[in-house]
Amino acid sequence: MTAGPVVGEVLGTFDTTIPADFTARLTTILTDDAAAAESSTVLPGAFVFFSFLPDMRWMERTGVAFERSLATRRQLQVHAQIRPGDRLAGRSVITEVTQDRHGRPRCSVTIGTEYHREGALVLEESVTYLNLEGEQP
Amino acid sequence: MTGPRSWRFVTAVLDEERLRAFSALVRDPNPVHIDPAFARGLGLPGAIAQGGLVVSALSAMLNADGIVQLDVRLLAPVPAGTALVCQGTAGEQTPDGQVHVECEVSDGADRVFARAVALVGSRVHA
Numbered sequence: 001m002t003a004g005p006v007v008g009e010v011l012g013t014f015d016t017t018i019p020a021d022f023t024a025r026l027t028t029i030l031t032d033d034a035a036a037a038e039s040s041t042v043l044p045g046a047f048v049f050f051s052f053l054p055d056m057r058w059m060e061r062t063g064v065a066f067e068r069s070l071a072t073r074r075q076l077q078v079h080a081q082i083r084p085g086d087r088l089a090g091r092s093v094i095t096e097v098t099q100d101r102h103g104r105p106r107c108s109v110t111i112g113t114e115y116h117r118e119g120a121l122v123l124e125e126s127v128t129y130l131n132l133e134g135e136q137p
Numbered sequence: 138m139t140g141p142r143s144w145r146f147v148t149a150v151l152d153e154e155r156l157r158a159f160s161a162l163v164r165d166p167n168p169v170h171i172d173p174a175f176a177r178g179l180g181l182p183g184a185i186a187q188g189g190l191v192v193s194a195l196s197a198m199l200n201a202d203g204i205v206q207l208d209v210r211l212l213a214p215v216p217a218g219t220a221l222v223c224q225g226t227a228g229e230q231t232p233d234g235q236v237h238v239e240c241e242v243s244d245g246a247d248r249v250f251a252r253a254v255a256l257v258g259s260r261v262h263a
Contacts, residue, residue, distance in 0.1 A: 022162070029158050029190070030197055032149045045196030045207070048189045051163040067167050068179065070214065071188030076207040127188075132179055 005097050005109060011049075011058035015089040022046070022084045043082050047125055049092040049113040062094060062109040062129070069129040072108070077124040080117070088122070090115045095126065107131055144225035144238065146198035147245070151186050153217045159190050173217070186215035191242055191251050198223045198240075202257040205235060209253040219244055225255065234258055 019025075026046050050058075059066040082088070096110035108130045115123040149155065157171050165187055168175040173183040188211050196204060215221065222245035228237040235258035242251040 025158070025162055026193060027197070029151075029155045029162070030148050030194060043196070043200070045192035045194070045200075046163060046189055048163050048165070050165060067169065067175075069167075070169075070185075070211070072211050074188055074192050074207075074209045074211070076192075076204070078204050078206070081203075 005061060005063040005094050007094055007097060009061060009094045011061060011092040011094065011111065012053040012055070013089075013091040014052040014054060015087070016052055017087045018043075018082070018084045020084050043084070045076070047076070047082075047115065047123060048127065049111060049125065052088065052090070052113075052115075053092060058092065062111070063097070064109045064129055064131045065133065066129070068132045070132060071127055072130045073110075073126075073128040075126040078122075079124070080120065080122040082115075082117070082122055086117055086122075088115045088117055096128070142227040142236075144198045144223070144240075146194060146223040148194050148197075148221040148223075150218060150220045151190065151215065153184055156184055156186055156190070156217055159187055163187070163189055165189070181214055182216050184217040186217065186219065186221075191215060191221065194221045194223050194242065195225075195240055195251075195253055195255070198225060199238060199255055199257050202236075204255060204257055206256040207253060208255075209240075209251055211251050213248065213250050215250045219250075221250070231256070231258075 023043055092111050092113040095112040098107045100107055108128055110128040113125045160170050170184055170187050176184050192209050221242050223242050225238040225240040228239055230236050235256050238255040240253040243249045
């Protein structure tokens with residue numbers, strides 16, 4: 001029997017630079033409005049931990065098959081403005097696991113990520129994934 | 138007489154090409170966003186938009202005001218081909234001038250995909 005996900009387990013760490021054209025590319029996806037694209041500042045919502053983690057093996061340790069899950073909640077706490085070109089370091093950690101009433105399989109997993117710039121916390125993110133294969137809460 | 142401040146942002150139609158572009162941009166490996174057949178195998182109507190894309194649309198609506206907090210509950214999958222209509226209404230103001238915003242993301246008709254509560258007005262964005 002394999003061990004299940006453990007709250008506090010570190011899924012991965014990162015230290016990477018946001019591509020300089022990230023905001024422009026994101027805005028083009030969101031809107032055809034050239035004026036809106038010109039003035040857009042849509043960075044925070046696009047932050048998701050898997051954008052930063054170096055590989056995808058992290059999800060195997062959550063106990064939830066990523067390709068059979070849906071994000072149901074995302075929370076962001078912004079401490080400082082972030083811009084393309086910023087170098088961010090941090091880590092993603094399992095912060096909550098819910099199980100069905102029989103203790104299997106996992107209903108949802110929540111992953112918390114802290115983003116630091118030059119040592120200062122700039123963003124906290126929490127994402128909850130619902131396991132489509134599990135018994136729903 | 139004016140009512141409470143409100144926000145509105147309408148995305149382009151989020152077709153499969155845009156969903157593929159977003160998956161590539163944020164390195165989202167989930168095929169449910171780019172493979173309609175795979176998504177149908179999960180009981181979904183086809184490819185669905187990424188949660189991060191929904192949250193990004195809310196950010197596009199609010200970020201000029203300086204997002205401090207954003208708590209988004211994703212209530213229903215967004216089918217490919219949907220244009221998201223994001224709306225926000227100002228609520229309580231905090232003692233230091235920040236404003237709570239109640240938000241909804243829908244198709245502009247009767248389908249609500251997400252509800253969110255935001256706090257805007259951060260000095261860090263000044």
